[in-house]
Amino acid sequence: MRMTVYGNNATCPEADGACSCFLIEADGRRILLDMGNGSLAKLQKDVDLAALDLIVISHLHFDHFGDLFCAKYQLESRRACGEAIPRIPLLTPRLPAWARAELCTNDVFEPHVIEDGLRFRMGDVALEFIGTVHLVESYGVRLKAEGRTLAYSGDAGVCPQLARVAAGADLFLCEATLTEGPCAEEGHHLRAATAGRLAAENGAKRLLLTHYHTPQAQTVLREARACFERAELTAIGKTWEVD
Numbered sequence: 001m002r003m004t005v006y007g008n009n010a011t012c013p014e015a016d017g018a019c020s021c022f023l024i025e026a027d028g029r030r031i032l033l034d035m036g037n038g039s040l041a042k043l044q045k046d047v048d049l050a051a052l053d054l055i056v057i058s059h060l061h062f063d064h065f066g067d068l069f070c071a072k073y074q075l076e077s078r079r080a081c082g083e084a085i086p087r088i089p090l091l092t093p094r095l096p097a098w099a100r101a102e103l104c105t106n107d108v109f110e111p112h113v114i115e116d117g118l119r120f121r122m123g124d125v126a127l128e129f130i131g132t133v134h135l136v137e138s139y140g141v142r143l144k145a146e147g148r149t150l151a152y153s154g155d156a157g158v159c160p161q162l163a164r165v166a167a168g169a170d171l172f173l174c175e176a177t178l179t180e181g182p183c184a185e186e187g188h189h190l191r192a193a194t195a196g197r198l199a200a201e202n203g204a205k206r207l208l209l210t211h212y213h214t215p216q217a218q219t220v221l222r223e224a225r226a227c228f229e230r231a232e233l234t235a236i237g238k239t240w241e242v243d
Contacts, residue, residue, distance in 0.1 A: 001026035001146045001242040003171065006042040008210040008234040010177045011063055013038030018236060019063035020211060022152070022173065026145035026242075027124045029053040033141060033152055040067035042236060049075055050085045054122055055109070057092040058154030059138035060099070065092070069102055076106045091120060091127075093137045114139055130165050132156035135188045140165035148242045151204070153195075155211065157188040163202050171242045172204035173234075175211035179219045192220040196227030207231040208240065 002025050007018030019036025021043060030047065031054045043049075049071055057065045068090075079085050090109035104111050112120065116131035116139070125145040132140050134155050141152040142165060151169035155177075156162055166172045177189035186194060192209060199207040207228050212220045217233055224231035 001148050001150065002239055003150060003173070003242060004046070004239040005210070005234045005236055007034075007036050007039035008212070008236060009036075009038070009063070010175075010211045010213050013063075014214055017214065018042045019066070020058075021067075022210075023047065024143060024145075024150060026143075026148075029122060029125055029145075031056065031122075031125065031143070033143075034058055034064045034154075035066075035068045035071060036063045037066040040071055045237075050078070050083070052088055054089045054091070056114075056127070056141060057090070058141060058152065059134060059136055060093055060095070061136060061155065064155070072103055072108050075108045079106070079108070089122070091129075093139065130161050132161045132165070133159040133188065142169070150242050153190070153198075155189060158186045158190065158194060162198055166198045166202040166204050168202070169204045171206050171208060171240065172199050173208045173210055174198060176209040176220045176224060177211050177213075179216055179223055192223040193227050196224035196231055199228040199231070204228075205230070208234050210234045 004023045007021035009017040009019050018038030020034040021039030022033040024031040030052050033056050087110040091112045094113050114129050118129045120127045128142040130140045132138050138154050143150045148170045151165050151172045153174040174195040176192040176195045178191040
């Protein structure tokens, strides 16, 4: 199993950046976790959208699913021009009516609703969803394949559920939006140090930090490593083996 990062910016895309988007390749499948603003252009350097086997959206903030709309427009246009593109399974929290009207038409996607505790299987790839605390309904994801576990925090404030997300993961992909300081309130995002503690206290083998502001990257890394030595920064376009 391997993971390639196509977006890791917090809140909005930076210059030449992109928001949350991660491609997991396992068991011959291509699974996309989130498709935030700016990620579609990065992703298409390497991947044809029609080759995706599954798209998972952790929560309905545009820095995690904004580019899904334009991806849908591309796929439906290609189908209208005669390409035989199968429907792509799409897992999201329950969509509001306006988003359903945009995303769930013309048979581009096969929609599924995420709920706390949902287990979804595609071949030998198994996904488990754990509800967390955020400004909107949000889910952590545990993906198991090829004898390995990748865990993804999504966006979350400090909550007990994150321990279940991180537990024993071979690779824990965790948001690290905040650094230490008077404004580091963790009601809906995590400090880098908290990401490190979650990895250390719950037996994760490696920690990848995402959803941070690039000018703060070295501070994010330093604060996470103070709690967990095997912490690394994500980088757009870089691939990690989950081993």
